[in-house]
Amino acid sequence: MNATAEVRATPPVQLPLLRSQAAGNCYAASALTENFAIECRNLSYSVKTRQGRILPILNDCSLSIPAGQFWMLLGPNGCGKSTLLKIFGGLLNPTGGSLHVKKPRSFVFQNPDHQVVMPTVEADVAFGLGKFNITNDEITSRVAKALDAVGMYEYLQRPVQTLSGGQKQRVAIAGALAEACEVFLLDELTSFLDENDQVGMVPSIWKMGGLFYKLILQPY
Numbered sequence: 001m002n003a004t005a006e007v008r009a010t011p012p013v014q015l016p017l018l019r020s021q022a023a024g025n026c027y028a029a030s031a032l033t034e035n036f037a038i039e040c041r042n043l044s045y046s047v048k049t050r051q052g053r054i055l056p057i058l059n060d061c062s063l064s065i066p067a068g069q070f071w072m073l074l075g076p077n078g079c080g081k082s083t084l085l086k087i088f089g090g091l092l093n094p095t096g097g098s099l100h101v102k103k104p105r106s107f108v109f110q111n112p113d114h115q116v117v118m119p120t121v122e123a124d125v126a127f128g129l130g131k132f133n134i135t136n137d138e139i140t141s142r143v144a145k146a147l148d149a150v151g152m153y154e155y156l157q158r159p160v161q162t163l164s165g166g167q168k169q170r171v172a173i174a175g176a177l178a179e180a181c182e183v184f185l186l187d188e189l190t191s192f193l194d195e196n197d198q199v200g201m202v203p204s205i206w207k208m209g210g211l212f213y214k215l216i217l218q219p220y
């Protein structure tokens with residue numbers, strides 16, 4: 001991904017279209033601030049191939065995402081959206097540039113099979129809450145609210161292996177919502193959902209996560 005990637009705000013918040021900036025331009029001189037939910041400057045990421053060649057994947061990516069807003073990053077297949085999101089989620093380390101992401105943050109993978117791991121829907125959504133110092137009642141309440149937000153409350157006791165791909169994706173989203181993180185990172189959140197559900201999901205997440213900062217990445 002280079003300076004051609006676009007970041008667009010999605011409804012309900014309308015924001016001007018931004019473009020990532022080339023290295024050495026407006027961001028080069030100043031330090032990152034904590035004013036943004038996500039901010040990166042001149043970020044790069046490369047991998048080493050089996051032949052020992054350095055393969056650049058991200059090159060000079062700069063963007064600033066304000067807190068409390070819902071953003072979508074659009075770009076063609078293979079341009080580096082997932083890689084950038086994984087860097088924001090702390091799953092990959094950038095090889096260059098600077099980065100600030102508010103914490104805690106939660107990440108929803110493109111493929112829910114990589115995320116939905118517990119035997120039942122209820123257990124899966126509650127899984128990530130084990131790391132918080134909260135009561136069982138609070139866990140039950142958060143699980144119920146998160147499942148309600150994605151239209152899956154009635155599936156509370158369902159074994160996850162009986163769910164469809166789209167239902168699993170909803171459960172994965174509910175798991176992230178239940179954690180009530182500062183930054184909410186969704187990689188192609190609607191890839192397993194049908195057209196109607198895609199339209200409905202964004203407002204549901206917006207409503208549930210009104211206090212969250214969100215970033216969604218999808219191909220054109």
Ligand SMILES: Nc1ncnc2c1ncn2[C@@H]1O[C@H](COP(=O)(O)OP(=O)(O)OP(=O)(O)O)[C@@H](O)[C@H]1O
Pocket residue numbers: 047055057075076077078079080081082083084218219
């Ligand atoms: N570990 C790796 N080794 C080699 N190439 C990689 C590696 N990780 C990513 N790539 C390549 O980097 C590019 C960006 O991949 P990425 O998954 O970030 O793209 P994307 O924009 O999310 O694509 P899509 O819209 O198809 O999901 C692709 O060409 C991919 O093949």
